Amino acid sequence: MTPDPNLLHATPETAITEGEFVRGTSLWRDAWRRLLKNKLAVFGLVVVALITISSLIGPTVIKRATGFTPDYIPTNDTSLIKSFPPFTGPNGEFSWTHPMGTDNAGRDQLARVLQGGQISLFVGIISTFVSLLIGVSYGAIAGYVGGRLDNIMMRLVDVLYSLPYVIVVIVLLSMFRSQTARGQLVLLFVALGSVSWLTMARIVRGQVLSLKNQEFVMAAKATGVSTPRIIFRHLVPNTLGPVIVYATLTIPQIMLTEAFLSFLGFGVQAPLASWGSLASDGIQNIAIFPWQLIFPGVTMALTLFSLNFLGDGLRDALDPQMRTT
Amino acid sequence: MLRFIIRRLLVTIPTILVVITITWGLIKLAPGNFYSGEKRLPPAIEKSIREKYGLDKPWYQQYGKTMWGIIRHGDFGTSLRFEGQSVNAIIRRSLPVSAAVGILAYLLALIVGITAGSIAALKQNSRWDYASMTLAMLGISVPNFVLGPILVLVFSLSLYWLPPSRWGGFPSRNLILPIITLSAIYMAYIARLARAGMLEVLRSDYIRTARAKGLSEKDVVIKHALRGGLMPVISYTGPALAFLLTGTVVVERIFALPGLGNYFIQASLNRDEPLIIGIVAFIAITLLLMNLLVDVAYAYLDPRVRY
Numbered sequence: 001m002t003p004d005p006n007l008l009h010a011t012p013e014t015a016i017t018e019g020e021f022v023r024g025t026s027l028w029r030d031a032w033r034r035l036l037k038n039k040l041a042v043f044g045l046v047v048v049a050l051i052t053i054s055s056l057i058g059p060t061v062i063k064r065a066t067g068f069t070p071d072y073i074p075t076n077d078t079s080l081i082k083s084f085p086p087f088t089g090p091n092g093e094f095s096w097t098h099p100m101g102t103d104n105a106g107r108d109q110l111a112r113v114l115q116g117g118q119i120s121l122f123v124g125i126i127s128t129f130v131s132l133l134i135g136v137s138y139g140a141i142a143g144y145v146g147g148r149l150d151n152i153m154m155r156l157v158d159v160l161y162s163l164p165y166v167i168v169v170i171v172l173l174s175m176f177r178s179q180t181a182r183g184q185l186v187l188l189f190v191a192l193g194s195v196s197w198l199t200m201a202r203i204v205r206g207q208v209l210s211l212k213n214q215e216f217v218m219a220a221k222a223t224g225v226s227t228p229r230i231i232f233r234h235l236v237p238n239t240l241g242p243v244i245v246y247a248t249l250t251i252p253q254i255m256l257t258e259a260f261l262s263f264l265g266f267g268v269q270a271p272l273a274s275w276g277s278l279a280s281d282g283i284q285n286i287a288i289f290p291w292q293l294i295f296p297g298v299t300m301a302l303t304l305f306s307l308n309f310l311g312d313g314l315r316d317a318l319d320p321q322m323r324t325t
Numbered sequence: 326m327l328r329f330i331i332r333r334l335l336v337t338i339p340t341i342l343v344v345i346t347i348t349w350g351l352i353k354l355a356p357g358n359f360y361s362g363e364k365r366l367p368p369a370i371e372k373s374i375r376e377k378y379g380l381d382k383p384w385y386q387q388y389g390k391t392m393w394g395i396i397r398h399g400d401f402g403t404s405l406r407f408e409g410q411s412v413n414a415i416i417r418r419s420l421p422v423s424a425a426v427g428i429l430a431y432l433l434a435l436i437v438g439i440t441a442g443s444i445a446a447l448k449q450n451s452r453w454d455y456a457s458m459t460l461a462m463l464g465i466s467v468p469n470f471v472l473g474p475i476l477v478l479v480f481s482l483s484l485y486w487l488p489p490s491r492w493g494g495f496p497s498r499n500l501i502l503p504i505i506t507l508s509a510i511y512m513a514y515i516a517r518l519a520r521a522g523m524l525e526v527l528r529s530d531y532i533r534t535a536r537a538k539g540l541s542e543k544d545v546v547i548k549h550a551l552r553g554g555l556m557p558v559i560s561y562t563g564p565a566l567a568f569l570l571t572g573t574v575v576v577e578r579i580f581a582l583p584g585l586g587n588y589f590i591q592a593s594l595n596r597d598e599p600l601i602i603g604i605v606a607f608i609a610i611t612l613l614l615m616n617l618l619v620d621v622a623y624a625y626l627d628p629r630v631r632y
Binding site: 165170174259265280297301302304308309 | 336340344347348351352354355356462463465466467468470471474475477478482563564567568570571574575578579589590593594596601604605608609612
C-alpha cells in the first residue's frame with residue numbers, strides 16, 4: 001500500500017518532502033522537536049553539555065591561564081593556611097586566580113571540581129553502559145524465549161530487587177580494595193554496573209513481550225533467521241526509545257551512588273577525585289572552610305538536576321503516550 | 326492469603342541464607358586477612374591467631390561453623406575489633422538509633438510527600454504544581470551528604486538553633502536535622518509518585534461516578550481518589566526501605582550517630598568479619614520481611630490484587 005500523500009501532509013507541522021520521509025527519520029525528528037519545546041529539558045541539555053565540556057577542557061584551560069593543575073600544591077607559599085576563600089589571593093586580596101578558592105593543601109578548587117566532574121561523569125556513563133549491556137540482553141532473552149526460563153529469570157530479578165545491594169557493594173569494594181586508583185575505578189564500574197541493570201531488564205522484557213508476536217518477527221522467523229539474531233538485530237533496536245530514556249535516568253542514579261560510595265571512602269581513591277570524594281574532603285572543615293564542600297556539592301546537584309530534567313523531557317518526547325498531559 | 330504468606334516466607338529464608346553466603350564468600354575470597362596490616366606478623370603469632378579464630382581449618386568447616394551458629398542459635402559471633410562484644414549486642418544497641426531516625430524520616434516523607442503530590446495533582450499546571458515538582462526534582466538531585474552539611478551550616482553554625490551532631494537520646498532536638506536530611510529524597514520521590522498516581526485516578530470512571538452522584542469534592546478526594554492514587558506510593562515502600570537503610574549510613578556518618586550504618590562502615594573498613602556478616606544479615610532480614618508486609622498491605626488495599 002502506498003501512503004496517501006494527502007495524509008502525510010495533513011498538517012503544516014508535519015509537512016516534509018517525500019524524499020525525507022523515505023529516510024524514515026521522522027520518529028527521532030519528531031522526538032527532537034518535542035524535546036526542544038520543553039523548556040526544562042532544554043535547560044537540562046544545555047547545562048549538562050556545558051558541564052561536560054568544561055570538565056573535559058577546563059583543567060587544561062586553567063593550567064594555561066593560571067598554571068594550576070588539579071594536583072599542583074604550591075610549595076613556595078610560606079603561609080600556614082592553605083585554604084583560600086573564593087576569589088581571594090594569598091594575602092586576602094581580591095584575585096581571579098582561584099574562583100572557587102583552594103583546598104586545605106592549597107590546590108585550586110575549580111581545577112579539582114572540574115577534574116572530579118570528569119571522573120563522576122565517566123563513572124556514570126561507563127557504569128550505565130555496563131548495566132545496559134547486562135539489562136538489555138537479560139530482559140530481551142527472558143522476554144523472547146519466555147516460558148519457564150522467563151519465569152526463573154524474572155523471579156531472580158525480583159529476589160535481587162529486594163536485596164540491600166549497596167550494602168553488598170560496600171562489602172565488595174572494601175574487601176577487594178585495589179592498591180591503585182585505576183584498579184579501584186574499574187572495580188567501581190563493575191560493582192555499580194552489575195547491580196543497576198534490574199529495572200532495565202524489566203523494561204526491555206516488557207517491550208520485547210509486546211513486540212515478539214508482530215509480523216516482522218514472524219517474517220524473520222519464516223526466513224530462517226537464528227534466535228540470537230532475531231533478539232539482537234530485530235527486537236533490541238525496536239526497544240531503543242524506552243532504553244535511551246531509562247539510560248538517561250540511570251546516569252544520575254549511578255552518579256549519586258558513586259558519590260555516596262566515594263563520600264564514605266569506598267569509591268574513587270586519591271590521587272583521582274570525584275565530586276563525592278571532594279565533598280568528603282570538604283566536610284571535614286565545614287565550619288571553617290565551607291566552600292570546600294559547597295562547590296563540589298552544588299556542582300554535582302546542578303548536574304543531577306539537569307540530567308533528571310533531560311531524562312524526563314526525553315521520556316515525554318520519545319513516548320508521547322506516557323506523557324501526563 | 327495465608328498460603329501466599331507461607332510461600333513468600335519459604336522463598337525469603339533461602340534468600341537470606343544466600344545473602345549471608347555471598348557476603349561470607351566475598352570476605353573469604355578477598356586477598357589478605359583481618360589481622361594483616363602494614364607489617365608482617367611473626368609466623369608463630371600468625372599461627373596462633375589462625376588457630377584462635379579457626380582459620381587453620383578448611384573453608385567448608387569455617388563456613389559450616391558460621392552458618393550453624395546463625396541458624397541454630399541466631400548468634401553471629403564476637404566482634405573482632407570491638408573486643409569482648411558480641412555482634413548481637415552491638416546490633417541490639419545500635420538498632421534503636423537507626424530505627425528512630427529511619428522511621429521518623431519515612432513518616433515525615435510520607436506526610437509531606439503525599440500532601441504535596443496530591444495538591445499538585447488536584448491543581449495540575451498551577452503555580453503549586455510547578456513549585457512542588459521543581460522542589461521535588463531538587464530533592465531528588467541534591468545528595469544527602471550535601472544537604473546535611475548545608476543544613477548544619479545554616480541551622481547550627483550560623484543560627485545556633487539546633488545541635489550539629491551526636492546522639493541525644495530518643496526525643497531530642499539532635500534528631501531534627503538528621504531526619505530532614507534523610508527524608509528529603511523520599512519526600513521528593515513520594516510527591517512525584519503521588520502526583521502521577523492521583524492524576525491517573527482523577528481521570529478514571531469511578532471518580533466521575535462519585536462526582537456525578539453529588540459527593541462533595543472533599544469526599545471524592547479523600548475517600549475515593551486517595552485510596553487508588555496512592556497505590557504507587559505503597560509499592561514504592563519496598564525499594565524505599567532498601568534505600569532508606571543505605572541513606573542512614575551516610576546520615577549517621579555526617580551526624581556522628583551510633584547507629585547500625587556507622588558500625589557497618591567501621592566494620593567494613595576494619596574488616597571485622599563477624600560484624601559485617603551480622604549487620605548484612607540483619608538488614609537483609611529486615612528488608613525482606615518489610616517487603617512481605619508491603620505486599621500483604623497492597624493486597625489488602627487493592628481488591629483487584631489476588632494471590
